[in-house]
Amino acid sequence: MNQHIAPVELSKSYRLLNHGPTVLVSAQHNDEVNVMAAAWACALEFSPAKVTVVLDKTTKTRELVEKSGYFALQVPCYEQLNMVHQLGNISQFDDPEKLQTCKTEVFYQENYSVPLVSGSIGWLICKLIPEAHNQQTHDLFIGSVIAAWADTRVFRDGHWHFSEEHKNLKSLHYIAGGTFYLIGEEVKAE
Amino acid sequence: MNQHIAPVELSKSYRLLNHGPTVLVSAQHNDEVNVMAAAWACALEFSPAKVTVVLDKTTKTRELVEKSGYFALQVPCYEQLNMVHQLGNISQFDDPEKLQTCKTEVFYQENYSVPLVSGSIGWLICKLIPEAHNQQTHDLFIGSVIAAWADTRVFRDGHWHFSEEHKNLKSLHYIAGGTFYLIGEEVKAE
Numbered sequence: 001m002n003q004h005i006a007p008v009e010l011s012k013s014y015r016l017l018n019h020g021p022t023v024l025v026s027a028q029h030n031d032e033v034n035v036m037a038a039a040w041a042c043a044l045e046f047s048p049a050k051v052t053v054v055l056d057k058t059t060k061t062r063e064l065v066e067k068s069g070y071f072a073l074q075v076p077c078y079e080q081l082n083m084v085h086q087l088g089n090i091s092q093f094d095d096p097e098k099l100q101t102c103k104t105e106v107f108y109q110e111n112y113s114v115p116l117v118s119g120s121i122g123w124l125i126c127k128l129i130p131e132a133h134n135q136q137t138h139d140l141f142i143g144s145v146i147a148a149w150a151d152t153r154v155f156r157d158g159h160w161h162f163s164e165e166h167k168n169l170k171s172l173h174y175i176a177g178g179t180f181y182l183i184g185e186e187v188k189a190e
Numbered sequence: 191m192n193q194h195i196a197p198v199e200l201s202k203s204y205r206l207l208n209h210g211p212t213v214l215v216s217a218q219h220n221d222e223v224n225v226m227a228a229a230w231a232c233a234l235e236f237s238p239a240k241v242t243v244v245l246d247k248t249t250k251t252r253e254l255v256e257k258s259g260y261f262a263l264q265v266p267c268y269e270q271l272n273m274v275h276q277l278g279n280i281s282q283f284d285d286p287e288k289l290q291t292c293k294t295e296v297f298y299q300e301n302y303s304v305p306l307v308s309g310s311i312g313w314l315i316c317k318l319i320p321e322a323h324n325q326q327t328h329d330l331f332i333g334s335v336i337a338a339w340a341d342t343r344v345f346r347d348g349h350w351h352f353s354e355e356h357k358n359l360k361s362l363h364y365i366a367g368g369t370f371y372l373i374g375e376e377v378k379a380e
Binding site: 015018019020021022039040041042043044045050052054078081082084085086131133134138139140142158159160162170172173174175176178179180181182183184185186187188189190 | 205208209210211212229230231232233234235240242244268271272274275276321323324328329330332348349350352360362363364365366368369370371372373374375376377378379380
């Protein structure tokens with residue numbers, strides 16, 4: 001268990017996603033656990049906190065979300081670069097041992113049966129708001145954020161504090177073909 | 191007119207948004223033009239290219255999108271930092287001269303009557319796909335991308351090429367309270 005994990009107020013949980021990081025989507029149904037990478041996740045509402053995420057029909061994670069009604073979004077970091085890319089390129093339908101292949105470890109927070117990916121820097125557990133049209137037509141899933149945590153080395157007092165000191169904990173921003181950008185320098189508007 | 195603007199293939203237009211930049215949303219109905227900043231915009235589909243954007247009911251831009259059926263998303267850059275923050279904090283309902291106040295200049299591409307913000311680094315013109323439930327319940331608007339351009343100094347051959355050389359052209363990633371992050375260093379997964 002990561003000693004740096006601390007809860008994030010739900011009304012501030014949107015800030016974990018606001019700067020547009022690539023995320024990992026995790027879900028579990030009975031004994032089946034999966035994790036995938038997704039670039040298309042976004043905050044939808046401040047309070048009550050909601051999010052959107054696009055889950056293709058070919059993904060195993062989508063099946064687990066639909067069956068369980070829950071999913072987690074987590075913000076991965078530079079240290080997890082190769083794992084994130086693998087999680088976005090291997091399907092559990094092709095490799096049933098996907099999580100071992102990708103060296104992905106999950107943990108659970110008390111009272112929640114949604115798997116969370118170890119080593120990430122932010123986590124949001126979400127309850128699916130079922131919407132057949134959005135899911136079928138657009139592959140778009142909406143979730144209500146019911147719990148959130150972050151790594152206090154880079155997120156505290158409701159704000160990210162990315163720095164060169166913790167470069168390995170910088171968020172990843174995917175482009176295509178294995179190319180990502182790290183989040184960069186903080187700047188403030190006047 | 192910016193000599194560095196070049197068209198982007200629609201099938202690659204998602205890459206303008208894939209790394210999660212804060213965007214500017216622009217729209218026009220008859221003589222009314224407005225621009226707002228939004229952190230909650232996302233790609234939705236590769237081909238045909240589609241996007242989502244959250245537009246609050248209190249915004250003038252939303253009214254123009256609903257009336258005209260078109261909007262543009264553009265990717266602003268560091269050089270526009272203060273303008274972006276102002277465009278996100280001033281409503282045209284309160285300040286009818288908002289665009290002058292924010293020193294925002296718009297231009298038009300041939301055959302399109304959707305205003306585009308000068309000085310941005312990427313532009314996507316979108317045709318609204320009207321969906322009453324998403325718009326009313328979630329403030330969520332879906333658009334089909336019908337044309338896209340980028341500044342070739344930082345986006346060419348279908349990829350971003352952010353660098354310190356063109357630091358002023360780096361994308362902005364909003365957190366809260368006037369604090370943004372610039373996009374950072376490129377990294378490649380193995």
